[in-house]
Amino acid sequence: MAKRDYYDVLGVSKSSNIDQIKTAYRKLAIKFHPDKNPGDKTAEDKFKEASEAYHVLSNPERKQSYDNFGHAAFENSGGGRGGFSDFDFSSNFSDIFEDFFGEGFGGGRSRRGRKSNYRGSDLRYDLSITLEEAYKGKKQDIKFSTSDKCNTCSGSGSKPGHDAGSCSMCGGRGQVRSSQGFFTVQQTCPQCGGAGEEITHPCTSCGGQGKKQATKRLSVTIPKGVDDGTRIRLSGKGEAGSRGAGNGDLYLFINVYSHELFKRSDENLFFEFPISIADAALGTSIEIPTIDGSKAKIKIPSGTQSGKQFRLKEKGMPLMRGGSYGDLYVQVNTEVPINLNKQQKELLEQFRKIENEKSNPTIKKFFEKAKSFWKN
DSSP: OOOOOHHHHHTOOTTOOHHHHHHHHHHHHHHHOTTTSTTOHHHHHHHHHHHHHHHHHTSHHHHHHHHHHGGGGGSSSSOSBTTBTTOOHHHHHHHHHHHHHOTTBTTOOSSTTTGGGGOOOOEEEEEEEOHHHHHHOEEEEEEEEEEEEOTTTTTSOBOTTOOOEEOTTTTTSSEEEEEETTEEEEEEOTTTTTSOEEOSSBOTTTTTSSEEEEEEEEEEEEOTTOOTTOEEEETTOSSOOGGGOOOOOEEEEEEEOOOSSOEEETTEEEEEEEEEHHHHHHOEEEEEEOTTSOEEEEEEOTTOOTTEEEEETTOSOBOSSSSOBOOEEEEEEEEOOOSOOHHHHHHHHHHHHHOOGGGOHHHHHHHHHHHHHHHO
16 A cells, blocks of 8 residues: 655645644644554554654654655665664654653653663863963873762662662562553653662662762873863763763863963964064064974065064964864064164154155055045
C-alpha cells in the first residue's frame, strides 16, 4: 500500500513552521494514542503514521530531503517500516512525546541514564596569563576546592562489603507509573531519584554520597595562541558524581592581560613607534621589539607620514589550530618636538623660510580646497 504524504498525514502545508507542525502532531497523538484507544488497530496505525511523519518534518534536514525526494529519500537504506530505516518507532516514540508531556509519557524512558541523575556538576576556573604566555603556551598547576570520589567506598556510597539494594518504591526500575484518566504517566522515582537502588549500608566516610569535599590539584596545558575569553574544556575533571556516577567537566576561562606595548586583534599584533620629524623627513632605520623577545629592523623611507603602517609577516600570534602565525603591524607616529632651545628654533625658522609648496603637497592641496570654498 502506498504511503500517504506526510503533510497530508499531519494536515499541514509545506510552508508550515515547526510550531504549526508540532501543534498538528500533538492533536493527532492525543486523539489516536493507544491508551485512549485500547485494542483499536486502526487508531494504533494512525498514531504510528503521525509519529513517523512528525519525526521527518520536525527535523530541518530530514524535511528538506523529503521535500526534494519524497518517501524515496528514506528508501533503499535497509529495513524499516516501508523502507523507512531512519525512524525507529520504539526508540524515538518516547523522545517525541517527552517534548510535549514530560518524561516517561505512556512508557517513556525506563532505565536510560539512571546514573546521569547523579553526575557531578561542571566547574569553572578563571586563569589569567600574559600575552607572552599566550604566544608561547604554558603548563600551569591549578588548585581548587571541589567534591572528589570517596576513597573508602570507591564512590559507590555503600559501606565496603555491602552492595546497594533495589529501591522499595520502584522495584529497581528507577521510575513509577500512575494513571491519569486514559493516560499512563511514568515519572522518575522520587525515592531513589531514578537510580533504582537504595543505599542500605551507607559508607561512614561520605554518608552514602560516594564523594567528599577535597582540594584538587591539576596540571593544565594552555595551548599557544589562546585569546582573551578562550574556554578550554577538561572532560571529567569537574565535581565527582554521587554513587559512582560520572564526574562533571572543568572549564578553564582564559583571561589575557593587556600588554604595555602590543595590542592584539585575533592573530595580528599592532605596535606604535614614535619617530622624530627629522627621521620622518630624511628617512632612517629603526629597531623594534617583537612578541617572541627578539628584535626586528624596519627601514623608514624619507618623507614618511605620521600614521604610516609597516607590516612584518608572521611576527604576530600563533593560530591555535595550524602552524601559521599572524602579522605584526608597526605604525610610526611623528612626534613634534617641544621645549626647543635657541639653536633649534633658529634652524627651524631658516627651514620655514626656504620651504616650498612642493615639499608639502598635502598642505598645498588643502589650501587649494579652502580657497575654492571661500570663493564660492
